[in-house]
Amino acid sequence: MKKIIKKNNNYDNNKVKKTQTTKTGELSYEEIQKINSELSDRNKNDKLIASKEKCDVIGKSFGFIEPSIRKDIVDENIDKPFVLLSYGGTSKEIKRERKERLRLEKLKTKKLGSKKKRELSFFSISSENCIYDQYLPLHQLWTQYIQDVMQQQKGPALVNKILKADLHGAIVIVTKSKCPTFVGQKGIIVQETENTFKIITKENKLNIIPKEQCQFYLECCNQVVTIFGKHFCFRACDRANKKFKPRKNIEL
Amino acid sequence: MSIINNEVPNNKILLKRITVDPNDKEQIENFNKNFITNHVFNQKVEIILPIKKGANEEVEEDNNNESDKKSQQKPKAKGSLLSQASSSYLLVEGEFTSLFQEQSITPLPSSSNNKSLDGINTKQLYYQIETTLDLLLSHEFIDKYIKNGGFYAISQLNFIDSGNVVAFLPNSKIILNVDKETYQELGLLGKSSVFKNLQRYIITLDMTSKEYQRGSKSYTRLIWSLKDRLSSINLICFYQKLNSTQLQSIDFPQGVKVLPSYNQPTQEILNLRLPTLNIINENLNINNSNNDIKMIYNDFINEWVEVLGFASLGINLNQVKDFEIGNSLLSQCPIATKCLKATQKGLVSNSFILELIEKIKLMLSKGLIEYGVLNIYGFADTPISWNSIEHNFLYGGENDQSLLILPNNKFISSNLIGTYDYYC
Numbered sequence: 001m002k003k004i005i006k007k008n009n010n011y012d013n014n015k016v017k018k019t020q021t022t023k024t025g026e027l028s029y030e031e032i033q034k035i036n037s038e039l040s041d042r043n044k045n046d047k048l049i050a051s052k053e054k055c056d057v058i059g060k061s062f063g064f065i066e067p068s069i070r071k072d073i074v075d076e077n078i079d080k081p082f083v084l085l086s087y088g089g090t091s092k093e094i095k096r097e098r099k100e101r102l103r104l105e106k107l108k109t110k111k112l113g114s115k116k117k118r119e120l121s122f123f124s125i126s127s128e129n130c131i132y133d134q135y136l137p138l139h140q141l142w143t144q145y146i147q148d149v150m151q152q153q154k155g156p157a158l159v160n161k162i163l164k165a166d167l168h169g170a171i172v173i174v175t176k177s178k179c180p181t182f183v184g185q186k187g188i189i190v191q192e193t194e195n196t197f198k199i200i201t202k203e204n205k206l207n208i209i210p211k212e213q214c215q216f217y218l219e220c221c222n223q224v225v226t227i228f229g230k231h232f233c234f235r236a237c238d239r240a241n242k243k244f245k246p247r248k249n250i251e252l
Numbered sequence: 253m254s255i256i257n258n259e260v261p262n263n264k265i266l267l268k269r270i271t272v273d274p275n276d277k278e279q280i281e282n283f284n285k286n287f288i289t290n291h292v293f294n295q296k297v298e299i300i301l302p303i304k305k306g307a308n309e310e311v312e313e314d315n316n317n318e319s320d321k322k323s324q325q326k327p328k329a330k331g332s333l334l335s336q337a338s339s340s341y342l343l344v345e346g347e348f349t350s351l352f353q354e355q356s357i358t359p360l361p362s363s364s365n366n367k368s369l370d371g372i373n374t375k376q377l378y379y380q381i382e383t384t385l386d387l388l389l390s391h392e393f394i395d396k397y398i399k400n401g402g403f404y405a406i407s408q409l410n411f412i413d414s415g416n417v418v419a420f421l422p423n424s425k426i427i428l429n430v431d432k433e434t435y436q437e438l439g440l441l442g443k444s445s446v447f448k449n450l451q452r453y454i455i456t457l458d459m460t461s462k463e464y465q466r467g468s469k470s471y472t473r474l475i476w477s478l479k480d481r482l483s484s485i486n487l488i489c490f491y492q493k494l495n496s497t498q499l500q501s502i503d504f505p506q507g508v509k510v511l512p513s514y515n516q517p518t519q520e521i522l523n524l525r526l527p528t529l530n531i532i533n534e535n536l537n538i539n540n541s542n543n544d545i546k547m548i549y550n551d552f553i554n555e556w557v558e559v560l561g562f563a564s565l566g567i568n569l570n571q572v573k574d575f576e577i578g579n580s581l582l583s584q585c586p587i588a589t590k591c592l593k594a595t596q597k598g599l600v601s602n603s604f605i606l607e608l609i610e611k612i613k614l615m616l617s618k619g620l621i622e623y624g625v626l627n628i629y630g631f632a633d634t635p636i637s638w639n640s641i642e643h644n645f646l647y648g649g650e651n652d653q654s655l656l657i658l659p660n661n662k663f664i665s666s667n668l669i670g671t672y673d674y675y676c
Contacts, residue, residue, distance in 0.1 A: 183439030
């Protein structure tokens with residue numbers, strides 16, 4: 001009941017304001033000046049009236065409320081749950097609750113999964129953009145980047161650097177593979193996933209090559225590197241923190 | 253003499269009996285196709301011909317062997333008295349001297365000129381080559397020799413179980429039997445082998461098909477993959493046009509090392525203990541309809557192959573050692589007979605073998621020989637043995653055949669085959 005009363009009061013005030021604004025929009029400039037002088041007098045009277053109405057409302061809400069309504073107001077305040085001020089986040093229950101809250105928030109928020117991204121053709125490159133000459137500046141950028149990373153190192157130090165380096169833009173040749181049609185393919189790496197390289201060849205074709213069945217030939221800083229694809233099946237971001245172990249068996 | 257008994261349990265021996273009408277052309281063609289021209293590469297050919305004893309001869313041999321030895325040394329110098337007695341083996345020897353004549357090495361006509369090889373016994377000639385494969389697959393060479401058919405070549409000094417092997421077949425097909433690691437580097441499509449799955453691969457190139465036409469995409473890839481990646485190979489080869497008996501010279505492209513060479517012939521007359529024709533017919537023509545016939549055949553084949561082995565090595569056994577060997581066929585024939593043994597080593601063509609069979613048939617019809625034996629030995633390291641079916645090596649890569657030619661147009665072929673081989 002209390003809420004209804006409040007709303008009614010607000011409704012009356014809004015009506016008064018709206019009537020004033022509608023009048024001013026239709027009149028010309030000279031008439032507005034006349035009206036403004038009249039309104040200044042009228043506003044003084046209105047302010048008095050508004051203050052009287054406020055007083056009535058306040059009086060009704062505190063002083064002179066009917067007893068049946070007053071009980072409801074008191075009961076509402078009593079039924080409210082007890083609010084505890086937290087004393088630091090050390091207890092296990094609070095941590096658990098916070099984790100659950102975060103988890104539920106993650107579930108509620110809608111993200112695009114990798115499946116849906118594939119359906120929307122998020123990763124794929126359109127055939128109009130598969131032009132070899134457009135990707136040559138990417139290769140020049142990569143050569144600058146790899147010279148900064150290498151810093152004229154040789155031997156095992158070079159291997160550790162190149163394992164963690166980014167390969168987008170490098171020119172790669174397939175030297176050995178289980179499927180003989182892959183052998184001899186050459187091109188610029190455009191995209192690297194966990195199990196594949198995507199390559200653009202000189203004939204303006206985009207070829208997808210699986211890492212696991214192939215060996216690759218790569219040149220950087222006047223040195224030759226062979227990549228054994230079977231032990232290289234990681235994402236580019238995961239490779240940076242990965243520890244690589246020496247392997248005895250190189251067979252495909 | 254000590255004899256080592258080699259038992260190889262993994263080999264098989266197959267037997268086939270055929271009768272061919274000399275008047276039917278279809279039967280003769282089928283016989284040639286199924287038994288001789290299927291086997292593409294022959295390493296060695298051997299003839300053993302036991303000569304029939306005339307009535308006069310037997311008396312002389314028993315009385316004085318020395319006179320016979322003299323007659324062998326100078327048969328033509330003897331007068332007309334001995335000519336009747338020793339006429340049979342003289343005639344036989346005279347027939348085969350033209351085929352098994354030792355060739356004096358003469359300079360061949362230069363490869364640039366297309367002269368016919370007159371004056372040289374062209375049946376014994378073949379080339380030794382050292383090349384890379386892309387030179388042999390150039391367009392000029394393919395159009396001239398390979399596409400029309402009749403170019404035989406096989407690789408040497410490479411083993412089929414641990415290396416890479418090539419063969420050029422006369423039906424314009426090329427077969428590469430390749431190791432697993434080279435297959436992964438080569439970049440040509442092939443099938444995995446039947447016997448050693450995923451360890452060896454077989455690549456077949458059909459040069460008559462449209463894939464390898466001039467300027468096609470797959471042809472450029474073929475030469476790219478073979479040009480600088482494979483090392484040079486040793487080959488032996490000869491060229492013989494289809495439906496012709498004579499060999500012809502080859503113009504090799506530049507960069508090929510060529511060394512022409514000849515087959516090595518031998519010819520001699522020996523006294524060997526071989527079973528007579530009656531003994532063989534007794535073993536083959538059994539009228540019993542029991543199930544024991546197979547057992548009897550098996551025994552006969554094993555013993556017959558043993559006797560042939562002694563004969564081809566030129567061993568004349570004493571009768572004392574018969575008990576140790578335990579061969580019933582040998583013990584049935586105590587007396588040694590005169591035999592003509594002749595061989596050709598090298599790379600022998602199939603047309604040469606067909607000539608030999610016709611000559612042996614002539615001898616049989618004249619009644620100079622009891623029967624004829626023709627042994628054909630194949631290469632152990634061929635990618636193909638019979639009828640374009642795969643061949644491989646385990647303990648031994650035998651693909652040998654021995655034809656027994658009997659009178660009345662009867663043939664018996666027994667094949668000795670390794671485990672990794674088929675015959676059909």
